[in-house]
Amino acid sequence: MNSSTDGKSFPIPAGFSFSAVTAGIKASGSPDLALAVADSGASAAAMFTRNRVVAAPLVVGRSSLRSSRGKIRAVVVNSGNANCATGEPGLKAAQDVCRQTAKILGVRAREVFPSSTGIIGVPLPVEKIINELPALIQAREESEAAATRFARAIMTTDTRMKTAGAQFETRHGRVTLFGVAKGSGMIHPQLATILVYLFTDVSASAPDLRRLLRGVCDTTFNCMSVDGDTSTNDTVLLLASGKSGVKLAASGVRAAFGKVLAEVCQSLAKQVVADGEGVQHLIHLTVEQARSRDEALRVAKAIAHSALVKTAWAGADPNWGRILAAVGRSGVAVDPARVSIAIAEQTVCRKGQAAAFEESRAHADLSQPECEVRVSLGRGRASVRFLTTDLTAEYVRINADYST
Numbered sequence: 001m002n003s004s005t006d007g008k009s010f011p012i013p014a015g016f017s018f019s020a021v022t023a024g025i026k027a028s029g030s031p032d033l034a035l036a037v038a039d040s041g042a043s044a045a046a047m048f049t050r051n052r053v054v055a056a057p058l059v060v061g062r063s064s065l066r067s068s069r070g071k072i073r074a075v076v077v078n079s080g081n082a083n084c085a086t087g088e089p090g091l092k093a094a095q096d097v098c099r100q101t102a103k104i105l106g107v108r109a110r111e112v113f114p115s116s117t118g119i120i121g122v123p124l125p126v127e128k129i130i131n132e133l134p135a136l137i138q139a140r141e142e143s144e145a146a147a148t149r150f151a152r153a154i155m156t157t158d159t160r161m162k163t164a165g166a167q168f169e170t171r172h173g174r175v176t177l178f179g180v181a182k183g184s185g186m187i188h189p190q191l192a193t194i195l196v197y198l199f200t201d202v203s204a205s206a207p208d209l210r211r212l213l214r215g216v217c218d219t220t221f222n223c224m225s226v227d228g229d230t231s232t233n234d235t236v237l238l239l240a241s242g243k244s245g246v247k248l249a250a251s252g253v254r255a256a257f258g259k260v261l262a263e264v265c266q267s268l269a270k271q272v273v274a275d276g277e278g279v280q281h282l283i284h285l286t287v288e289q290a291r292s293r294d295e296a297l298r299v300a301k302a303i304a305h306s307a308l309v310k311t312a313w314a315g316a317d318p319n320w321g322r323i324l325a326a327v328g329r330s331g332v333a334v335d336p337a338r339v340s341i342a343i344a345e346q347t348v349c350r351k352g353q354a355a356a357f358e359e360s361r362a363h364a365d366l367s368q369p370e371c372e373v374r375v376s377l378g379r380g381r382a383s384v385r386f387l388t389t390d391l392t393a394e395y396v397r398i399n400a401d402y403s404t
Helices: 056-067 087-105 124-136 145-154 206-219 253-274 292-304 307-314 321-330 359-367 393-400
Strands: 017-022 035-048 072-083 110-117 163-172 173-182 197-199 235-240 284-289 341-343 346-350 371-374 382-389
Touching: 017 145, 017 235, 035 124, 035 206, 035 307, 072 087, 072 124, 072 145, 072 197, 087 110, 087 341, 110 235, 124 197, 124 292, 145 163, 145 173, 145 235, 145 341, 163 253, 197 253, 235 359, 235 382, 235 393, 253 284, 253 382, 292 307, 292 321, 292 359, 292 371, 307 346, 307 382, 321 341, 321 346, 321 371, 346 382, 371 393, 382 393
Parallel strands: 072 110, 197 235, 284 371
Antiparallel strands: 017 035, 035 072, 035 235, 163 173, 173 197, 284 382, 341 346, 341 371
């Protein structure tokens, strides 16, 4: 797989065009309205937030996917305004954007998928969006440059765009996958404050895409956390144009596609966490020797969401006692006398007690941009890998004045 981040080349799958404009939603004047179009249509599958407070575009998008039976022709994304907690006017605004986009493209409104990201509780300036739709649609291109503009326009507190791409060869032809994400704060499983759009030219049905996407999300976007908050607008959307002529059902294609889908999503997940608000250290947390994956995940979340653990990581403090305490309050019936903890290559806690280790070396390891932390529960064979971060004063500064 060829993965890419800001400034690097990535493959664009056949059948998709992209554009972005400035609609005046963001006070900064940065581009804030983006479009992706599948002129011949695409099969689609999506995963959404599990927050019970759900933004208007998610309500509309879910309904459209059901009524269109997973067929999408266009995706319209605005940043700077979440269109959440905006009542019936918010729903109407999302529907109006879809209807007007569909009218210009000559497609059905249910084939247009809306997304929004930004501040909650502020009415969506729908007229600004609708006024810019003709220019947005006219500007679309099937190019890497246009896809880059799309990626930049969906950013909010992100400091850099997040993209990843992959290609693989089959005896039936070449398949391309391209993904773009936004996310920096409010990052927590199911799903996080993330918008993720995945575009591929493989030929697949919506139900097949849904099965693949659900499994991949469980091991990537649902195994990461910055601050423990779950957003109201989270969306992961997978679109397949079929333009490669390679069928997912063909021999060997499903396994190969599943592999690159997981790799692209893992790359995007890592980029999101690494760009977390105020983040200085990315932690690769492994919880192993659990009785089940769910048990391991429960412990990982308890550690990853502990303010005491995260602030210790911010100071590169190898305070393993905070990690052990988080394990103990996870709700899993661990035996403390069987728990061991390692920071990088050093065991710092063995069977629930201090192990002899070089503190200065552990401090140096935690001071690196990325560090491995491993927790062994001594209960079974299940494990989970989880991406998380430290918690810094910069995170507080960013979020203390987010709406002002």
